[in-house]
Amino acid sequence: MASWNATSDCCSWDGIECHAHTGHVINITLNSSQIYGTLDANSTLFHLIHLQSLDLSDNHFNYSQIPSTIGHLSHLKYLNLSKASFFGEIPQEVSHLSKLRYLDLYSTFYSPDAINLLSLKISSLKRLIQNSTDLELLNLNFVTISSPVPDRFTNLTSLQKLFLYHCELHGEFPNGIFHLPNLKYLTLENNPDLTGKFPDFRSSAQIMGLQLSGTQFYGTLPASIGSLKSLNYLTIAYCEFSGSIPSSFGNLTQLAFLDIEHNNFKGHLSSFLVNLTKLHTLKVGYNGFTIDPISSICKLSGIEDLRLDLINISNRIPFCFANLTQLSILYLSHNSLSGQIPSWIMNLTNLAFLDLAANNFQGKVPDSLFKLENLETLCLAGNLLEGELELEKFLMLKKIILVELSLNKLSIISEKYTMNASLSRIEVLRLGSCNLNEVPHLLRELTELSCLYIKDNNINSLPSWMWRKTSLQKLVVSYNSLIGRISPLICNLKSLVHLDLSFNNLTGMIPSCLGSSRSLKDLVLKGNKLIGLIPQTYTTTSDMRMIDLSNNNLQGQLPRTLVNCRMLEIIDVSHNLINDSFPCWLGTLPELKVVVLGDNHLYGPIRCPTTSAFAKLHIIDLSQNQFSGRLPAKTIQNWKSMKGSNKNQLLYEDYSDLKVGFNWIADECYFFTISNKGMLVDYCLQEFYYLIDIDLSSNKFCGEIPNVVGDLTGLVLLNLSNNMLSGKIPSSLGNLSHIEALDLSLNKLTGQIPQQLADLTFLAYFNVSFNNLSGPIPQNKQFATFEGNSFKGNEDLCGNQLFKKCEDHKRSSFTPPLATDDDQESGFIGKFEWRLVLIGYGGGLIVGVTLGRTFELEVLEWLKRLA
Secondary structure, eight states: OTTOOTTSOGGGSTTEEEOTTTOOEEEEEOTTSOOBSOOOTTOGGGGOTTOOEEEOOSOBOTTOOOOGGGGGOTTOSEEEOTTSOOOEEOOGGGGGOTTOSEEEOOOEEESSSEEEOEEOOHHHHHHHHHHOTTOSEEEOTTEEOOSOOOGGGGGOTTOOEEEOTTOOOEEEOOGGGGGOTTOOEEEOOSOTEEEEOOOOOOTTOOOOEEEOTTSEEEEOOOGGGGGOTTOOEEEOOSSEEEEEOOGGGGGOTTOOEEEOOSSEEEEESHHHHTTOTTOSEEEOOSSEEEOSSGGGGGGOTTOOEEEOTTSOOEEOOOGGGGGOTTOSEEEOOSSEEEEEOOGGGGGOTTOOEEEOOSSEEEEOOOGGGGGOTTOOEEEOOSSEEEEEEEGGGGGGOTTOOEEEOOSSEEEEEOOSSOSSGGGOOOOEEEOTTSOOSSOOGGGGGOTTOOEEEOOSSOOOOOOGGGGGOTTOSEEEOOSSOOEEEOOGGGGGOTTOOEEEOOSSEEESOOOGGGTTOSSOOEEEOOSSOOEEEOOOOOOTTOOOOEEEOOSSEEEEOOOGGGGGOTTOOEEEOOSSEEOOOOOGGGGGOTTOOEEEOOSSOOEEOOOOOTTOOOTTOOEEEOOSSEEEEEOOHHHHHTOGGGGSOOHHHHOOOOTTOEEETTEEEOOOOOEEEEEETTEEEEEETTTOTTOOEEEOOSSEEEEOOOGGGGGOTTOSEEEOOSSEEEEEOOGGGGGOTTOOEEEOOSSEEEEOOOGGGGGOTTOOEEEOOSSEEEEEOOOSGGGGGOOGGGTTTOTEEEBGGGTBOOOSOOOOOOOOOOOOHHHHHHTIIIIIIHHHHHHHHSTTOOOOOOOOSOOOHHHHHHHHHHO
C-alpha cells in the first residue's frame, strides 16, 4: 500500500484491479500486507458496490469485529478474511452476499491451544447457505457455531470444499453432504460431540480428502469406500470406528495420507496395504490390528511417516525395513518387539523421529543410533536396555531435541567436564529410573534445556547451578531422595511452568516466592515433610492451574489470596494440618474443578453465599475433617458441572504440555488418588475427565440427605459414610444414572432402601451397613450382585443378601455405642473406630489400618458380637 499515490489512477495501484470497460474497482487483493488496525464500518471500502473479490487475509485488524456493512458488497464472489485477527460475532449481513462462491473466515489464536476468535449464529449460517447457493468453498475453521450441522448444506450442489474444524458442532452429521456431486474436500476435525456414520458412497463421488479426526463418528467402513478412486487424504483418528478394513480399501490407489489411529479396528493390515503404493504417511496405531506378515510394510518404498504403535507386532523388526530409506518418522511403541535394537537402523539416514518405547528391546543402546545425523527425537523408554550409557554421546547428534531413556535398566554416566555441550539443541531430557545418584554435569552446559525429567532415581540434592538454568520450563525430580529445604533460589527460574518435587524427604517451609511466580502453572510438592504455612501471596497476574501440596505437615489457614488465581483448576492440600473453616471463597474461581481438603483439621458448618457457585466443580473431597451441621443443599445445587457430562466443561488442561521445537508435546498425565469402591485408585485426570466425585465421609454432618443430591446426574462416586446423617435415603438418588459407587454406611439412616436404586445399571459398589434401615432389600437387577457386607448392622433389614427371610417382625434398631466426652472432643468416635469397623466389615475395603488406641470395653464387646 506504500506505493499508492492519490495523484495517479487507483486502477494502477498494487492489489487493485478495475473493470476494463467501466473502470469500476472489481478486485482488491491485500493479503499479507502488514495492515494493522480497525476496519471501520464507515470505510469507503464498503462503497465499492461493484467489488467482486476482496482478500484481506493474513493481516491484523486488532481483534475488531467484521463490520456489518460488508453486506453492502452484494456483487462479491470471493471473500477472504482468514487469519486477519478479527474477533466476535460474524455479522448476519454476510448472508446477503448471495453471489459468493468463495468464503474463507478461518480465524484462530494459538497459545498453544487454538482459541476461536470468531463465532457465527446458526440462524446466520442457515441464511448464508440458503442465499449463497453458488458456494464452491466455505471455510469456517475455528469459528464457534455450537449447533448441529444444518441439513441445508445438501442443497449446495456446487460445493467443492467444506472446512468446519473446531466449530463446537454436535449432533448427527447429515449423510447427504457426503453425496454432494462436486464435493472434493470435507474437514470436520476436532468436534468431539459430533457424531455420524459413513454412507454408502457413490461411484460418481469426486472426494479427494476426508478429515474427521477427533469426532464421534462410528460404525464400520462401508465396502463402497473403495469407490472413492480420487481419495488421496483420509484421517479418521480418535473416532469410534470399529470392525475390519474392507478389502475394497485396496482400490484407493491414489491414497497418499492415511491416519486411522486410536479407533477400534481389527484384522490384518497387510490385506489392503499391498496396493497403496503412493502412501507417504501411514498412521494405524492404537487399534486391534495385527500385521501378518510385518514385512508387507516393506513394499511401501516411498513411505516417509510410519506409525505402528500398539498393533501386536512381536519378535524383531524385519531387516527389510532398512530399505525404507525415505522414512523420517518411525513409531513402533507399545508392541512386543524384542532382541537388540538393530544396527542397520543407521541406514535410515533421513530419520528425524524414532519411537521404540514400551517394547522388550534388550542389550546396550547401539552406537549406530548416534550416526543418525538428522535425528531430532529419540524415545527408548520402557524397554529392557541395560549397561552404562555415556550421556555425552548424544552430543554427536547435532539436531537432537528430545531424548527419552526412562524405565530401562540403564546406568547413565556423565563426565564432570564436557566440551561443546553448549552447542547442543537438546530441549527435553527424560532420565527417569536411570540409576542416577546426582544430576549429570552435562546438563549445566545445555543452554536450551526446557524439560528435565529425572523421576525415580537416587538423587539427594540439586546443584546450585540448577537455579541458573533460565531456559527450564519443566522440572520433575519426584520419587528421589532429596533432603533439606527447597532453595529460595528456585524462584530465579523465571520461565518455570511445571515444578514437581513430590515424594522426597524435603523439610522446612515452601519458599513464599513460589506463590507469586508469574510463570508457574503447576506446583506439585506432595509427599514430603514440609511445614509451616502455605505460601500466602498470589497476585492477579498468577497463571497457576494446579496446586498439589498433599501429604505434608502444613499448618494454618488456606491463603485467601488464592482468589487471585483465576485459572486455577485443581487444589489438593489433603493429609496436612490445615485448621480452617470451609473456603467458600474458592467458589468464585471460574475454572476450579477439583477441591481436595481431606484429612485436615477443617471444622464447622458449610454455609456459602450464592455468589460462591463452584460452577465447574466435579471432584470435591472433604473427608476426615470436623465439618458439622446439615449437608449444604443450596451450595450443592450450584454444582452445575455435576449435573451432566458435557465433555467440554469437564476436560482438564494438559498440565504436561511443553513446547519442543515447533511442536507442543504431551508429556504425561497428572495422577490423582481417589477412594473408589473401598480402594485407593490413581486416575489420570486428563483421561478420566468424566470422573465426578463427592466424598464427605468421616465428618460430623447431621440431618437428612438433601433431595438435590439426586440432581447431580453426572455423579460417578458418592461417599457420605461415617457421619451422623438421619432420615430416609432419598428416592431421588435413583436419578444418578452414572453412579458406580455409593457409600452411605455408618450413619443413622432409617426407613427402607428405595426401590429406585435398583435401576442404577452402573452401580458396582453399594454400602449402607451400620444404619437403622428396615424392610426388604431390593432383590432384582444390580442389587442381586451385592453381598451381605453391604447391608450388615441394620437389624431390621431382610433379604437374600443377609440370609434372612422378610417376615412381619420387629427388631431393636442398631445403635452405635456412645463415646466418652474425651473421645467426642478428640474426634475418636467420629473418625477412628468407625473407620476400623468400615475396614473390618465393609465389603472389599482396605485392610490393615492400626489405630494405636485402647477401645472402650463396650466397643470391643460390640465388635465381638458382630464377628
